[in-house]
Amino acid sequence: MNKSAFHKKLLAGPYLVWMIGFTVIPLLLIAWYGFTARDGSFTLENVTAIRTPEHLKALGLSLALSLTCTGVCLLLAYPLAMILKGSGLGKKGFIVFIFILPMWMNFLLRTYAWLNLLDDGGILFQICKRLGLPTVSLVGTNTAIVLGMVYNYLPFMVLPLYNVLVKIDENVINAARDLGANSFQVFYKVILPLSFPGIVSGITMVFVPSLTTFAISDLLGARKILLIGNIIEQEFSTANNWHLGSGLSLVLMVFILISMAALSHYDKNGEGTSF
Template identity: 50%
Template sequence: MKLKRAAYPYVFWMIIFILMPLFLILYFAFTSGDSQSFSDFTLSLNNFKRFFTPTYLKVLRRSVNLAFISTIISLIIGYPLAYIISKEDTNRQNIMILMLVIPMWMNFLLRTYAWLTLLGRNGFINNILVKVGLQPLDLMYNNKAILLGMVYNFLPFMVLPIYSVLTKIEKGFIEAAEDLGANKITVFKKIIFPLSLPGVITGITMVFIPAVSTFVISDLLGGGKYNLIGNVIEQQFRWTGDWHFGSALSIVLMVFILLTMAFTSKFDSDKEGGDGGLW
């Protein structure tokens, strides 16, 4: 099949901004050398051997653990919120979704910086505690602050796909179940939740992937004390200057993300809503 001329700009864009960067990352990951000249690089697996040491495996384990916990928290908060929104009339749904999306219009870095003014030692929350006669709390530079930042920034990515699927569920299924004597709990367990699983799986994927690769949240709210895999990659490119090891870490993270997506896709349904989860 001949490629249409209208597709040429898109193909050019993909080659320059997708394929070329991937090729460079692969090239740096499987080579070593301190020279700036590409011709002086030698093929090597030392970058990957360096990753599989206790230090970096611990960083990856911490990243996965925090991303997993933040995903679970986002699901616990996001599913009821999406369900409540889906039960409102259309005008209220639009308003509530707008309120959920408006913070996302602000720059990601600014949204994270805002928590510094709230959680800091002299921040808003501690000032309130001091005024009522309580001792200030250490709310910053710990795993809890990082989790809070992850949940806050990525919660909309959990709510929106679940809400989208819930609004597409055929009302006839629910009415039929109620006519047959099913109560609200049974309707939710047998009808609503199974049909909303595609949205749940999409939400889990959309939250877990950016959470496991983030570095801004852990850098600002963690104070650099709790490095995640994203922080290590950033350090290799920005400060250490070891592009070879940074590229190897990027490849490992990329493979891990692809495996995660392949795993979650097994639980996904071919249909979003409809009757795909019932029969």
């Protein structure tokens, strides 16, 4: 190795230290906790604990809610991204800016705001009351959790979609029209398949955090609804059982890895994904 090449590699040093210190070592620690009992002996119990009805129910609910959230985000974000592309407003960055703006506020604060909106006696409650509609309190329901997830994660779906859509050459769309495709055919034969990397990327960026969240379900679920994230969090905090918490985390990681692998199969070029 010549000297300059060595110097270049040296520049990667700090990042290597970072990755080892904050990714590799913590992961190994989680794995160690996950496969050991309190007395330090090897066990699979923490991992197989996922099979208890309580844990399975939480995992199932987590999957259901995060899939719903991802689906809703996709349905909301795609038309929006199309409008942004078509209007050219996105180019000026203003609309995109408006969408990102809430992300500058603290995540918990935003979720607390939803609590105020949906709570018994909250803003939604008051509006319903004034209009003479049946009053509802959504807090503590699955709906509230999905609403909170969609609100928090929607920008992560919009941005990758918008990015792939603006990159589609206008002449490719013109070519499809030229070859006889009407607007609907242009969309599902050309625009939709070409935006696939963005869809995959958006799904990943929404699905993973919503599968693992515990803050949103904690606040908007009023501690009545337990997602797998909440259970893991409780094992670490209140139950003080790091071994079980780590074991369940490992199972969740496997789930995420499987879904990533399935998605990356559809994104051969790796254009859109951030993972």
